[in-house]
Amino acid sequence: MNLTVYLAGQIHDDWRNDLEKKAKEKGLPLQFVSPQTNHERSDSVGEDILGEQPGNVYRDDAASSINNLRTTVLMNKSDLVIALFGEKYKQWNTAMDAATAINQGIPTILVRPESLHHPLKELSNKANVTVETIEQALDVIGYIFE
Amino acid sequence: MNLTVYLAGQIHDDWRNDLEKKAKEKGLPLQFVSPQTNHERSDSVGEDILGEQPGNVYRDDAASSINNLRTTVLMNKSDLVIALFGEKYKQWNTAMDAATAINQGIPTILVRPESLHHPLKELSNKANVTVETIEQALDVIGYIFE
Amino acid sequence: MNLTVYLAGQIHDDWRNDLEKKAKEKGLPLQFVSPQTNHERSDSVGEDILGEQPGNVYRDDAASSINNLRTTVLMNKSDLVIALFGEKYKQWNTAMDAATAINQGIPTILVRPESLHHPLKELSNKANVTVETIEQALDVIGYIFE
Amino acid sequence: MNLTVYLAGQIHDDWRNDLEKKAKEKGLPLQFVSPQTNHERSDSVGEDILGEQPGNVYRDDAASSINNLRTTVLMNKSDLVIALFGEKYKQWNTAMDAATAINQGIPTILVRPESLHHPLKELSNKANVTVETIEQALDVIGYIFE
């Protein structure tokens, strides 16, 4: 049994590569998908495909429609979601992705430093499991295969 | 036709009272529900009902389960959601409430200052309408009754 | 038992008033809702509420998001949909509204002149009943109360 | 990860072949399905299988039931829908297919010349992404695989 895991969360460091490498080391039969992790491309994809837009809000609108299409296609294929929150950035996308997965019945693991527990407490309560590190998230997934 | 509107968003100023007053002035046949707006009570309700917990994370867990039950009961009764984001606070609850409403097919209006459009662009794209002020949100609702 | 009926279709003549008057004459216990029937307002509502947009496509985008919110709230309240097609105009909204109702399990009556049957044949096959006149549509609804 | 794409839209020119060829050139791992693109066969299939019908409306009814069965089986297998509108023809089928996909949670890309934006504005607002050319539609799909 292989599982597809959607990696929601910020795209400002390489936590996904780190997680994928560690999953491989543990021999877990996982395939990973994620939102666009190239930040510049994620912001410019609307204008890249649709042409110049008349201002930043319109530029963002164009990009977000394509980012959301990507996300929806990939989440529809996923068996599990890991949603990682860090200290920086607004990360409202991550909250949206996690809530969407939970509402669609896709089991969801929340990863956040304990320092963020308070503002995340309601989302944490709705998620299936909340942990502090990606190692713990992989331990949880590894437990499925025991 | 009366409509019930769930007011998602931060609970640190009295934007809900302001909105309700303005809705009344316009004569809109609306009933409003919302998460607990007493911040202290919202944080302490878990210990208030279940007794002292062994630390802040557990205190938050206890509160969040009761806050989420409240939210779910009230959102199940709602025809529309207004989700307001401001400059301060993490507001991940608001993103979670908005995404939950959208996933359940409850039409959702996002209110945010233009300065927040970039981090909210994907949620804005999924919401039905995005505006900048609560007056505009009420204009959108008023349009349903024209 | 009262029923709420959503009247999908073009907004360029007063077929809805005509239908509502005839329903009243027959004594049918119906409440009617519909998309915005003031064409100019329907086109300008985006700019009316959100302010001037940078061109016609953006003006249309702003208006359509508010029109769709209105439509969704009202269709969620409806027990039946009547979708009327005429000889003029593109009427893709009407096809979208009818297909949406059918997919949500809301019984739908299609009204169209026989001359339009060919291009509407697949939608007609998915609708519950297809008729040629609003009198026939009301006869179908009246039959529910026999 | 392979994706199946349903190509909704008019069947009067060979835009589908063009799109499939371009997708191949880009090396996208896509499988395409579509409604019956042989127009005559699409119109006559009811009588071809069920025998002569007593007039054009009945001929159309017979054909449409078989076309809809085909469409439903194929859309149930699809991960994405591209819906293309052109300047000619009523194309109510295309609007119906797009609205059906959107309602079933299948991500949908609308392709239309800018000149058609006004009559399509509400459907465009419900679709995930709206573009003007099939090249742009393929760029959007290509973005999923980046």
Added chain:
Amino acid sequence: MNLTVYLAGQIHDDWRNDLEKKAKEKGLPLQFVSPQTNHERSDSVGEDILGEQPGNVYRDDAASSINNLRTTVLMNKSDLVIALFGEKYKQWNTAMDAATAINQGIPTILVRPESLHHPLKELSNKANVTVETIEQALDVIGYIFE
């Protein structure tokens, strides 16, 4: 608490009147709805509204689309379904109505003489309760109010 009960089943004797009278005698707070019980009207309603059809199959098609619209509107309003099978007639409508209610999560009581149990055994197994008389069906409903 009032309940609406849909009475599926044959329309060739007055079992519905009998049942409604007995429900009244027991003081049960029930509202009853049912398919068209005037057999002739049920068969002719298509031609009555849409005009003469080119043969019996087409006459039946026209009538059935209107009968199904009626049934769907009324079943959507129902809390419970009673489906009664008798010795005569094909009663495939009754089987269809019962299976539809069961699939939609509407609790369903099957009424049939024991002599019909064998051909109805799979439907009986899917229904919530199977009884032999309408008195027993009302006893089951009365039990809800104890």
Added chain:
Amino acid sequence: MNLTVYLAGQIHDDWRNDLEKKAKEKGLPLQFVSPQTNHERSDSVGEDILGEQPGNVYRDDAASSINNLRTTVLMNKSDLVIALFGEKYKQWNTAMDAATAINQGIPTILVRPESLHHPLKELSNKANVTVETIEQALDVIGYIFE
């Protein structure tokens, strides 16, 4: 693209073998599943597995629960349903299977002699396509692969 087809209908002659042979001759990539077609086994399976029951109704109840489990597992795996009605037998199972498939969004082809159209008219109207012979049913399925 391979399709799995559930063959609902009576089990008293070998129409399924006939249909499967013809499908093979046409080279259609179909896999067929069906209810238990050994009539005696279908009636006795409850007692075969659970032991002797205290009378015929209980014998039937035991069998029907196992027949329904089989049917549900197989229909969950199916892309299409063919439901065949003949002149003999009650065939309420067939009506139940067809209505279940239709309610679950599985496209359904009804096969019946024209002589049975009247009692099947409402089910025929809900099915996607109605034909008279299994050859026609296979022509409809073949059309999906054109």
Added chain:
Amino acid sequence: MNLTVYLAGQIHDDWRNDLEKKAKEKGLPLQFVSPQTNHERSDSVGEDILGEQPGNVYRDDAASSINNLRTTVLMNKSDLVIALFGEKYKQWNTAMDAATAINQGIPTILVRPESLHHPLKELSNKANVTVETIEQALDVIGYIFE
């Protein structure tokens, strides 16, 4: 806003009366429904309505089908579920009712002595809130109305 609350749990003492009295004292606008609380009637209702059955398992089968119909009708009408577990009895019905409510999106409060937490831990984790006393359960509900 009135809420209907389904009271799942054992029927061997009068905890429901106690809870209803306390809810009244607090002035909560609640309507309560519950499974049959007369234990003997709950066990005998199958034979009471359907006549003597050939043994205890069959007697239980007859009763359970009617108890389940009652439960389903009432839970369909409910906004909230309270599920109470005590030290005695198997209470598998209570676990079934709680799991059913949770799966249907009806917010659920679990009441159990701390001594039972271990065997209930997975159900407790799926429920919205877990408390130890009916007073706490009412405090949670009261919080919705603050």
Added chain:
Amino acid sequence: MNLTVYLAGQIHDDWRNDLEKKAKEKGLPLQFVSPQTNHERSDSVGEDILGEQPGNVYRDDAASSINNLRTTVLMNKSDLVIALFGEKYKQWNTAMDAATAINQGIPTILVRPESLHHPLKELSNKANVTVETIEQALDVIGYIFE
């Protein structure tokens, strides 16, 4: 056609191994999944991954969230559920798993000694089939492949 079977039930003896061995002997093309069957690991997994918790209830909460995530992922992959109840232990998890499967439309076989029928009667009535031994459960599954 291969089927995946989720084995719900107590984890205190090796009934699953026994069942899997017997399934293999019969040549049934089944893949089995189950909750964590190592009892100690099932109880300690929360602390194993998340670190020491401040007491038994918190230890249980941590474990149950991970057990439920595991269960949900595996049940989402299953075509059938076997839920086995024995004379010992509370087994509320088993009741929860069975009710969850039934609510999600996954066919479910209940295995229990006749002595437990009374407290399980409502769950037995909701399950598709109830048997007394794992051999009978495998006979029921074998019947699907006849």
